[in-house]
Amino acid sequence: MTTDTRAPAGPAHAAAEPVAGLAKPGALARLLAPIRAHLVACAILSALSSASGIVPYIAVAEIARVLLDDPDGARRAIWTWVGIGAAGAGLWLVLLVQSSRIGHYADAAILHELRGRIVRHLGALPLGWFRAAGSGQVKRSMTGDLEEMHEVIAHALGQLTGAVTVMTVASAYLFVVDPPMALIVLGVLALMAVFYRISMRSMTTHMNRLIAADQRISAAGIEYADGIQVVKTFGTGGRVLRRFDDAVDEHTQAFAAWVAEVRRSSAASRLFGSELAVLAVVTAAGLAFVDRGTLAVADLVAFLVVAIGLPNSILPAVTAMQGVRKGRMGAANIERLLARAPLPEPAHPRRPDGHGVEFDRVRFSYDGVTHAVDGVSAVCRPGTVTAIVGPSGAGKTTLAGLLPRFYDVSDGAVRIGGADVRSIPSTELLASMSLVFQDVALLRDSVAENIRIGRPGASDAEVREAAVAAHVHDVIERLPSGYDTLLDAGGGSLSGGERQRLTIARAILSGAPIVVLDEATAALDPDSEAAVQDALATLAVGKTVLVIAHRLHTIADADQILVLDDGRLAERGRHDELLAGGGLYARMWAAQEGVLA
Template sequence: MLQKLLFLSDQGYRDFKAAVRANVLVNLSFMAPIIVMNLVIMEILKPFVGGAVDYARLWSYAGIGLVLVIAMYCANRYEYGKTYVAAYAAAAEKRIAVAEQLRRLPLSFFNQKDLTELTTNLMADCTNIEHTFSHLFPQLAGNIITIAGVTVLLCLYDWQMALAIFGTLPLSFLILFGSRSLQRRIGERHVAAKLKSAEQSQEYLEGIKVIKAFGLSGEKFTSLDRALRDFMKQSIRLEAIVGSFVVSAIVILRFGLTAAIFVGVHRLSGGRLDLVKFVVFLIVGSGIYTSLSTIMTMFGEIFYTLISLDRMKALQAQPLMEGDAGIALERFHIAFDRVSFGYNQDEVIRDASFTIPQGKVTALVGPSGSGKSTVARLVARFWDVSRGGARIGDRNIREIDPEHLLSYIAIVFQDVVLFNDTVYNNIRIGNPDAGEDRVIAAARMAQCDGFIRRMPQGYQTLIGENGCTLSGGERQRISIARALLKNAPIVLLDEATASLDPENEAEIQTAISNLIKGRTVVVIAHRLRTVAAADQIIVLDRGQVVEQGRHAELMERDGLYARLYRIQQESLGWAI
């Protein structure tokens, strides 16, 4: 149950059990000095009961105490390795597992979730679970085991004094657990406020250029200020209310020591308890209360951590896109048969049927919002079709594992995503197993070898976050180099030449020509003149196929394609 609760691997669970054993060992190592102290006290108190102090024995107790100090150091060192080091390793594995889970989820999931929430899953929630593993559960289990053992010994030693010491314990736990639902509601509000403040901070930073350009700093900062103040309010509320329950439980618990003193003095005066036992119970009881207070504080933290655990559980429960990774595709024509698809309630693709021939260039054109990019994403199985069937060769796309399917597809997006790494590593993403010669050859075919070599460190130059040191054309050519290096039989080009100056567009067109040779190509374009030479043009309007054919044929029909083409040709003469 704990393995599932903490999302531990088998090794992580073994480490957890070892951490509990180590914590029990540490607790026992701390109890040993208390036993020695009791022996010392008993020796010192001998004159009060008619005996004499044995100083040689006291020196032997001192030697034992020195040995126990060394043993305590070794026990704590062992616990650190079994608890904290293991917890950090388990947290790293968990973050990687969450990243893998996110990578395998359909894009529809990301449409429903805010980036801040997913980042919180990956970082803050994993940190909370790590803290639970390293600081809470092992110590909690170890303390409970140790206290249970000490309690049994105290009951055997004197059950009436033990009852007095632990008499307030049930009421303390009743306060702590009786307020659990309220603590959870307050914790959930705190988490929601934390997410909102992170979301507003991210939005403010991402939109800082627009905010400065239009003088919106005061207006837009109001939302951020409100979110941060609410987060502060919820944080204070969490500490005040949850803390009050924990402190109340601890205060009531410590009344047990008062009760133990009262009972002990009463029995001591009546001759039913000797002085040594009374002192032993006071010393041991004080130590037990310290451990029990720690346990109660831990329960408050655990109740809050359970919110993160539930969020992680919800993420783990998200259905993955499944498929057969053993399917070998040999034919690469693409066929849509009465396909319909919608992101939410409204359908973006409606009853679309067409075939994209193998080894040919097919262009998808149409007005904005007609479903062009959606078709390409359905081919790549970023989403699954709602109705109908989409096939590559003779296999239904839904039968194929998404990652296996993408090994046959190279994609060049309009919005290029580059990583804060070297140019070399950004190109090699297309094929991580490629050597230097193949990377450079791909860069040359993509027309980017020249500007790369002019960089300070050439291919080993860091290009900044999302390639911020590069121009739009340079970033696009690196994206094409990736696709060339991948050498996939199907190529999807999503507005690859949009928003580029004529010089960059010419170079990118040359790079694209190298990329598409002998491949099944799907081109999405708004500039119709760039796809006039395509083997097939499919015209979409409001998610439906309204025309299909070559450029000359579509111009003769004088339909939507011809109208769009003429409008664009007329716009070429516009001037300011």
Template sequence: MDGGRKHIMTRLPDTDKVTLMTFAGKYKYLTGTGCILSGISAVIALVPYLCMWKVIKLAVLNWPGGLAGGTLVWGWMAVASSLLSMLIYFGALMCTHLSAFRTARNMKTAALHHLAELPIGYFKGTGSGKLRRIIDDGAGQTETYLAHQLPDLAGALVTPAAVLVLLLVFDWRFGLISLIPMAVGTFFLSRMMGTGMAECMRQYQNALEDMNNEAVEYVRGIPVVKTFQQSIFSFKSFHDSIMRYKNWAVNYTLSLRIPMCCYSVSINGIFAVLIPAGLLLAGDAAGGQDFVTTALDLVFYILFTPVCVTMMDKIMWTSENTMAANDAMERILNVIREKPLPEPAVSRKPENHTIEIKDVSFSYNKDGVNALEHVSLTVPQGAATAMVGASGSGKTTLVSLIPRFFDVDQGSICIGGVDVRDIGTKELMKQVSFVFQDSHLFKDSLLNNIRAAKPEADKEEVMKALKAARCEDIIEKMPQGLDTVVGTKGVYLSGGEMQRIALARAILKDAPIVLLDEATAFADPDNEYLIQQAFEKLVEGKTVIMIAHRLSTVCRAHRIFVMEEGRVAEQGSHDELLKARGLYARMWKDYQTSVEWKVGGKA
């Protein structure tokens, strides 16, 4: 950022007085210059109307003697002032655009750099569609506002003030008459643009964010909809978000209909007051020079009052854009204000790779129910440990605390005798590899996707990792081999193939601790067999914690921890847990029954 992203980040913890101009950095002066130029342009833009009135006045006063000598001068003055106004306005837009582009860039840069510092747990609770809208659409909205709408607002505010001065100077009677409907219109305008509207704008943006987030999730789920021939209403949350937005929009519109109608009638009905008053005043002066003067003054007001009305309409619509831009900025600031997990002053290095979880409790919502309750367990270095249990029992939550996706609320988690909170993020990431159930590949070459684990790795190292992960068949079918870009031009991988690529990535990283979360969840039998072979290579000599629903994958684990409602209900080897005839034994029996079940009869 100009002036540095660092400048904004250091100010945020100390003050809430962050504005769009804070993001503009040294270019904020261009925004001010642009607004001043826009105001000057708006005032000069009134000169042609004055010239037009002068031409009409000269023509009337000299009728029927032809055009007066000064007519041509006033005509050229109108042309010159119009051109000058346009040139100054063009300069204003150049200034505001230069500032707006940099402001939007700085907002995106600040937000994206800060996102990179947040723990992975933050992204678990914040949808990608919501984040995209906050950062991308929000920055775009503020860019449009600063580039176009703010200078227009400056001109719209200056114009009525200049026009009102002219109206009162030319004829105070017509000026006061013109002020009456404008004052009434301003009153109703303030009703619509009051402080309560800022809250309405916040609710509007919330509704849009929810709908956008649900739309992204729906699009991702279209294959499931097609497979099971379900309608859009199968995605109840998406439908509900649309209905919430509709209800909000209808209620908001209904709440504004009375003030909006009153504003429109008063501001557009100015001639209904002005013309009868003008005719009345002209009638009192009928038959003399005063009649002509009064009639010409009426023409002057007929020319200028529509300008004032137009500017007031522009103020109304631009005020709404101002609230939208401020709300967009505030949402981006809320992302930037999310605090990263604290880093230790001096990072310590684990002495070994034994994992100790001591009396850990944790809640996603600090005021809510704990997802984990007083959990204590030890995973010895080099041991393969499994976590099993029903959905929601706390398996994934517990494993996610080891690499500090979140910080524990109570207790501690140690690696090699060192609390993970005393290990720097970079060092901690060197110690741990992850394979999630929903592995993600970037729209990049296979080579770069795997190199993400070790950027300095050469092709030979990458190929060695791919072979260890049993990915030879995947490479063989790729048009350009390792240089094939996945996710484009018809090159897509199945869930099981993506898991094997993720395993190759983990093998290349060669971290001493491996965390596996339902890694065979989306694999077909063939892929599951290959994944199991890759597992054996990945976990050689490593400290391993695996989460699995398929109990056949955990039979050979040194120790199995059975989770239930956020606690460790049982622990032991496979044989020990079966002999105990507890929860694990019941789960194993149910699993065996499901394996032996066949369509159309018993096994």
């Protein structure tokens, strides 16, 4: 019989549990279908193991009954029960090991398959989805959700099956010994179940409130950590910390409200589910029946040996049921991710004739109602630089994102070399362009490998040439291990400008004929900006270049400037022409020059 002494979950135990009502029924079963046979075998072995595990307790009870009923002639029967108990213990261990082995094997197999499916599916999703969802959803699916499924496969299934088996076998034995006493014992445990259900009836409401508070705490904490320099420099820490304190207060109030509502029912469930309660009831009722002559002392001993351990068999079942709820939640999240529509691949692929870019009456909407880009037309010729500028929210990044198919247009077309980007295979489309963003993405790998991503087959010499062209070679040489220095996702000791030049070296190495720069210098100090601008000038030679710019002086020499306003093309021309026109661009320029002055 199991000796798990964990208490049934009340607020203190369930606070981290996902809300079961949010889970999608059937998702877990569908994802685990490939290992169903293994799970059935695991459940059967677990049931047999648990049944064998209770045999030694029954054997002890029977030895006590034999000694009390026939102390003189009990020797042979005692040794028979000793043998039965020992055999049960041995069989319990063998079956437990086999059940665990099959369960963990099935767990490793299905999680390996699911990770492969998720990774392959992520590779087929539109890039715009990643920018919208961030890394949080991917991380949750690859780690947290799969971990919840692991708990179901490797642990919860065996615990639940074992607990049900122990309860069934033990209850059957107690009914054979004395039905009235067995009913009393089960009545105590039934009261525990009733109060537990009462304590959990409002779990969904309270958990939704707690989850919302947790999210606010996380957001406020990240905001404070990420903006620590600004907070310390400008003294805004009090306001940021107030948001964090408010979120903590909300979490505390939510938790206190739950505790206040369920404290009595939770305490009652713990009381009736304790060994002490069963011991007290069995002893009191048993002695009363013994005094009345309806229960033998030997039978009372059997209840004291077997019934007392039943609460410890129920508690793993409670834990397992919570694990199944979380597993269903994780499976539903994974299934929703796998159900996301991949980027459509062309049925009849076309090859671009050149690398000129054309936006032809392009419209795009995120919500199907409001157009983030509305009727924009422009031609970007090879060897030229096209700058896209405009107020915040004008649609600059959205327009540029339609070129690599972060999103597909709602209307109109985006073409490269006369071919609609939707008719170009996605791998070929992305290989034709280098994308440099304000947010630098580095891998946990060496400096050389971070650059070599641009062209995986490049030699060390070619990697160094790209670094020299990006004005970052000298920086790399000063690192502890040079090009072999390992970086983390944040770039280690590299500054923002140095990390940016590293990604530019990656883009130079790729040799792609189209370059898209999304505010690549917006967050840099003047010295870093100058170095990055030099690197970008090298990258742009002979390419079709699209630049999303916030600092207008960085694109004053562009061949054409597209000025967007509320998703529409408000102006088009060169820097001098737009200044002379006195429109939106001229006002933006005057505003920035006034600030700089």
